[in-house]
Amino acid sequence: MNNIIFFFAFFLSLSCYSQHIVKQVIKNSNLQEIAFQLGLESGSEQRIETSFTIEKDGMLTNLEAFSEYPELKEEALKILKKIEKLQPQEHSGGKFITQEISLPIKFKVETEESRLYRLRKDARKKELQEN
Numbered sequence: 563m564n565n566i567i568f569f570f571a572f573f574l575s576l577s578c579y580s581q582h583i584v585k586q587v588i589k590n591s592n593l594q595e596i597a598f599q600l601g602l603e604s605g606s607e608q609r610i611e612t613s614f615t616i617e618k619d620g621m622l623t624n625l626e627a628f629s630e631y632p633e634l635k636e637e638a639l640k641i642l643k644k645i646e647k648l649q650p651q652e653h654s655g656g657k658f659i660t661q662e663i664s665l666p667i668k669f670k671v672e673t674e675e676s677r678l679y680r681l682r683k684d685a686r687k688k689e690l691q692e693n
Contacts, residue, residue, distance in 0.1 A: 587644045588667060594680065596633045597671045604674060610638040610667040618658040620647035638667055 597608060611628040622645055627638035650658040672680065 583645060583648065584665070587641050588669070591637060591641050593634065593637055593667075593669055594672050594677065596631075596637055597669075598677060600631055600633060602671045604671050606671050608634065608669055608671060610634050611664070612638050612642060612667060613662070613664045614642055616648050616650050616661045616663060618650055618660055620650050622648065641667065 593608075602608065609629075613624070613626045614622045615624040617623055622642060625639055625642045627635045627642070629635040629638065651661045653659045
C-alpha cells in the first residue's frame with residue numbers, strides 16, 4: 563500500500579514539475595505583445611491549440627499549433643521549441659513510452675494598464691541584470 567502511494571506521489575510530482583516548466587516558458591513568451599500588436603480586445607480570452615509527441619527520452623517532436631492568427635501560432639511553436647524535455651510516460655515494467663499530447667495554450671489579453679505595469683517591471687529587471 564505504501565509503495566502505491568509513493569509511486570502515485572512520485573508520478574504526481576513529475577507531472578507537476580513538467581507543468582511548471584511549461585508555465586514558465588509561456589509566462590516568458592511574447593504572447594501579450596503579439597496580442598497588443600494584433601489589436602485584440604483587452605480582457606478577451608485567447609486559445610491556441612497545440613499538439614506534440616513526448617518521445618521516450620523526453621524530447622518533444624511533431625510540434626503543431628493552430629490559431630486563427632498566424633502570429634500567435636508562430637509564438638506557440640516557439641514556446642514548444644523552448645521546452646527542452648518533459649518527463650515521458652512510464653509504462654508497466656519501468657519502460658518509457660512515447661505519448662501524444664494536445665495542450666491548449668489559453669491566456670487573457672492584458673489591459674493597457676497591466677501592459678504598462680508589465681513593461682515597467684521588465685525594464686527594471688533588465689536594468690538590474692545589466693548592473
